Amino acid sequence: MILFGLKCWILIFSQMTIISNRTFLRIQCITLDFLLQSCLNMDQWLNACVAGERAYTIIKGTRFQKKKSKKAAKIIIIILIIVIISTSIYDPFYRRLIDEENDDEIRIWCIITYSSSLKTFHSAIHSFHFIAPFVINLVSSIVLITRKSRQQSNLRTDRTYYQLLRQQLREHKNLLIAPVILVILALPRLIISYISNCMKSASNPWIYLILYFISFIPPMLTFIIYVLPSKFYK
Template identity: 60%
Template sequence: LNACVAIERVVTIIKATNFHKKKSKQIAKIVIVILVIFTICTNIYDPFYRYLIDEDNEDEKRIWCIATYPSSLQTFSSVMHTFHFLAPFIINLISAIILITKRSRQQSNVRIHENYKEILKQQIQQYRHLFTTPVLLVLLGLPRLIILFVSKCMKSTNDTWLFLVGCFILFILPMLTFVVFILPSQFYREQFHKTIVNYRIALERRLNYMIQK
């Protein structure tokens, strides 16, 4: 979804006044459905190849997680995990480059007395959050990818911390949406501040109305 937002941002810049917001919303709904179906289809095989086996011996009771993939499916799984990890990063990066380049050319046509390189530097400075965001996403997702490729089946009483860390990492990205996407952008910060102010004014008006009533 982050990559789709980046693509829409670029399309908005390219289309300019020809951009149709209503049509964009319709396409977004279709894309969301396609992404959900694609994600399910590329991961639906996993539960069918995982087994839990109870083992009792003299020392302790163990629960083994056994995952047996055919060689072709193992390759497919590795490719899909890598794709889900790298594709959004690459799309975000390319979209940021296209957006800044296109924006710089538009500005150079208006500000004809300024050097294009200077305009490009200004645009990079203004939209630098478009580069920092995908990098942060990659850094946050990298430990999970490493765990997926390195970790093996676990013994129930040992090495549980590794898998707990892997589970918690899954929730880091949703929790850091505000930090990753809002704070780095001056425009989004301003819009967030305006929204908070509007809510505060509306709340104060409602409270005053209730008190007077």
Template identity: 45%
Template sequence: MKSITNTSFIHFSCILTDVLLKILLSFGDWLYACVAIERTLAATQGIHFNQSKSKYIAKYVMPILLLLISISYIHDPISRRTINDIDDEQRIWCILEYSTSLKKYHKFINIFHVFIPFIINILSAICITIQVFRIRVKTKKKSAYKKILYAQIKQNRHLLISSCILILLSIPRLIISFLSGCMDSIRNPWLYLIGYYISFIPPLLIIILFILPSRTYKQEFLSIIQKINFFSK
């Protein structure tokens, strides 16, 4: 950190680096929620689900979603400033100052961006399980209801498990966002760095969380891999 002496770069990093991390990580969580909503609609509508219309809507939903998330975090860069401490620490501090109302809003918006996508994912998994259960019980006897329900829960358990893993990995980021105080990067960086690294885990685990646990997605993924010739020039 001491090797960086460009004040413009340090000021830019202070203002935008942290907020960009928050925006992009929250955007990833909301994209998972959007996929869950689309999956639920496909399960409930069946053959009437319009895939072309879904793709068309997604082209508009994604940039609008990114814009709304960015606006929700606009208070963060506005409240940041740099202080050059030449006398004591001989370093440039990045200071974040919130008023009482902004502190409450900051806590609310962080909780909102973490838990609402999680709730959407959980409700999506429950809705899909119930919908498929309703379809299959129409052709079965009443005594087989429990077996069918158990089979559907087992088949869709990866949706519940992946949602729980995502929320567990997001909790450290949420906790660190509530911590107040200055971080002395040279002396004690580990708590904050670990929190950031944990926050990057969910985007890196898409295959493990969503594709490999699902038999359909896994087969499709493996078939695509087999078609790709990695050694072609």
């Protein structure tokens, strides 16, 4: 949220020419977008890890060990940080500032110029960070619901497995709906990574910017989508 707000205000002020220091704009162009992208990827993977741990807890049942889980979580977080940074470390080296002149007005934009091979690699990595957490999240939710239904069916002989499954689906439907909503809202970010045409007109950049900022909505909706619908927190 802080990085997103900072990026948003820097963009607004730079377009209003309130901020025109090229050194400052170049530094934020190189660092801020890289950090934003890394944080977004980290957010998606952490959500996937939480979903995975929920499913693992149900599978292990009473054999679940909290201490081992905490230790594993620390290791996984370190691995995620290393992987996410290493798969996008090249990004800052290909960022630069350009001046766009329109009707006696000069706008400064931060752009990326990849070679065709690097762009393919970037799109593939971006797709991986986008799709893999979503699949893990969705599969983990399905495992949690089905496993919990199976456990209850062994204890409650008065109800069938499918009746309990429907009940669990109603109770935990937010776990299935939330990942789908988040991935739909994040789609503009994936689409942008595959768009290669250059923006020529004064109006076109704003289309890209709107899509770009829409893609930051999912991390802001985590509380609304996951916590508020859950009966556990009420």
